[in-house]
Amino acid sequence: MIDIPTSFARGIVEREGESAHAWVQSLPRLVDEILQRWRCTPTERIVGGGVGIILAVRRHDGSPAVVKVSFPHPGNVYEPHAFATWGGRGAVRLYERDDANFAMLLEQADWQTLDDLGDVDQAIAVAGHLARRLAVQAPPSLPRLSDQVEEWEETLRKDADSLGHPLSQRALAAALATLRDLGRNQPDTMVHGDLHFGNVVRAEREPWLVVDPKGYVGDLAFDALTVLVRGVDSLREADDLEAELRRRLAIFSDAAEVDRERVTRWVQARTAIGAHHSRRVGDPAWAIHLLEQTAEFLAR
Template structure:
């Protein structure tokens, strides 16, 4: 029986309560069941992410893979769908899936991510090129970002009012305008939905592949702020934060072959939403303040 990492178990139970406790208790049995069902043998210890565990395994044909089992979280509902649509195009391959129990057998990659590259500009080019490769036609059964326009606009206005308008009228107005202008009509293409440096891993089949997609259909520029999160320390230490933000957004937009203004507007809107939701959710002050700065500067 595998051992579930203690910190992961503690965090899951703290976040999910009794359902999380029951799921954590079931994990060793689930792992054994999927190892048998998919004819795999463990080759290393269990590691974990935010909502799931990962176990390196060897498949029946001797090839390496990873078994991933996630808590039944809405954010993971379409992960396997995205991998299936891409079929290894810029993303790790999907070998097996059990959607009801949020389990997948995936291509094994390396532990190095774009965070480890040590060159923010080069990493931003890589992630932009991957975003473009991922932007293929999306099937009709995936959620559309455009369907969230009304919800996002309402949440922005309500959160700003509830929090005493921490953002300027200009920053809030720019975010609302972007939702009205860009969100309701979007391309029916695949978008990762959480494309940051930590979700791009070294691989053998290709130099870099993405993991942990949300499985969405919409504008690939939607991920612009998440791309900026790579190299956040050097970004926030820049002498001119606004100029550096725009410079990195331009690198991403050019590599992804998207309009720079579109990437800038999405980054500003996402920063505004993150700043307000972060204040409500008690996120660290530095993160909230950074999002507020970006939202104001890009407005």
């Protein structure tokens, strides 16, 4: 049987509790059964990710692939649906799926990601271009971002009251207006849902492909925030944070072929929501400050 990395097992049990412990214990047998069923041979040791394990394999026809088995969590349900919808368009290909066990056989890509590119502007442009390519017509079975808007509005208002209004009325009003104007009526197109530099990998079939989608349906401008925050270190060092934010938003907007104001409004709303959440859970002060600054700047 295969060996599960100790650090991965410890981390997911600490985060998810006793159910994760039982899942980790079942993984070796499950992976062995999957390898036999899909006629694959491991070629490297298992790598532990944020939500599951990745195992590089050789398929029965000799082609390379990876087996991914994720922890059974609601956030991981729609990943194979997204891959199946895209059919390799801007994303790794899905060869086999076992939804009951949260397992997939996927196209093998490189371990290098946009984080390794060393050029934030180019990385943002690549992510924006992919966001546009991924915005295909979605099937009716996938979760709509528009269905979450009412909850986001309610949470924004409650947090503003309970946290002592850490954001200005202008920033709070701008976020609520965006959710009202843009959130409730969104297009039926695929959205990655977690499009950051670490989820865009080098590949041979195409220069860059996405991995780890959430499989949402809605406005592609929604993904602009997670693209921006991955370059957070250089963002924090900017002499003029507002100017740098707007410059990067312009790069994403142009690459994704979407209206800049629409992108700006979504990022402002999401950072307002994120700032409240970060205060609630006790995130580092610098992270809260950056989110609040962004929400304030982009509300102007």
